[in-house]
Amino acid sequence: MFCQKCGSKNLDDANFCQTCGTAIKDLSQSMDNQKTKYAGFWLRLGAYILDSIILFPVGFVLGFVFGLLEPEDGTIGVILQFLIFVVTWLYFALMESSSIQGTLGKKIVGIQVTDTDGNKISFLRATGRHFSKILSSLILLIGYIMAGFTSKKQALHDMIAGCYVVRK
Template structure:
């Protein structure tokens, strides 16, 4: 099991600040990208299932499952990659790190992704927290032990 050393005095590396409002723009870009990816995959998946004789409800169920898996893999794989960012985050110079400023694992990125469900179902309070916490962390960031940093221009 990965040992976690959280430096409570951690300051962002030179050239970075804690990301806050910029995260909204990154989320919009990622939403647009995921919408088109999911739409295309769902379309292909739906056509194949229709050809196989599946009913509409079954097609919708499997399309939703595939969409959820695509979203999870998009965020978890990209945020745990060398870039440490989704396409939306990379476009505006944001990256996800652990509490020590290091690259996160796929498992931690997965926890962060699914932590967003909790941030959402409590009336988005988990996201609003970003505006009020010292390190601009949402609930899902705190759960996963992550920071989101923005390149200072």
């Protein structure tokens, strides 16, 4: 493969020119060349329902324990909500940036989160993807529904974070 900028010969699977560093091929297309099967809306919804079932006991136990400690002013309720917020964020971000590349629900249904090259995503990208789900929710869940209609089955938060959800 030859670089269009400097003309140097490069390996066929190179993404960047070894001489000048210019991108040789459009990296966003590299997943297409592998006949990737993207995970659609229903698989993703199934994974989310399973994750909710997995996380429910954690929230229940925290709620029960903090409910016993609740004073009159309601401060424990605020702390409880914050803890549930943090646990949920860490669950999704740590699992999706791990070698599993997905939550337990995603693993059960056979899907995983990748970057646009099919690689594992970083914790920072997984965090951005998680918090982008707020935007997907705020617009009447249309950000989620987009996964059923886009060519690469991306929801709005996937587009923002530069991620794909693919079948294993």
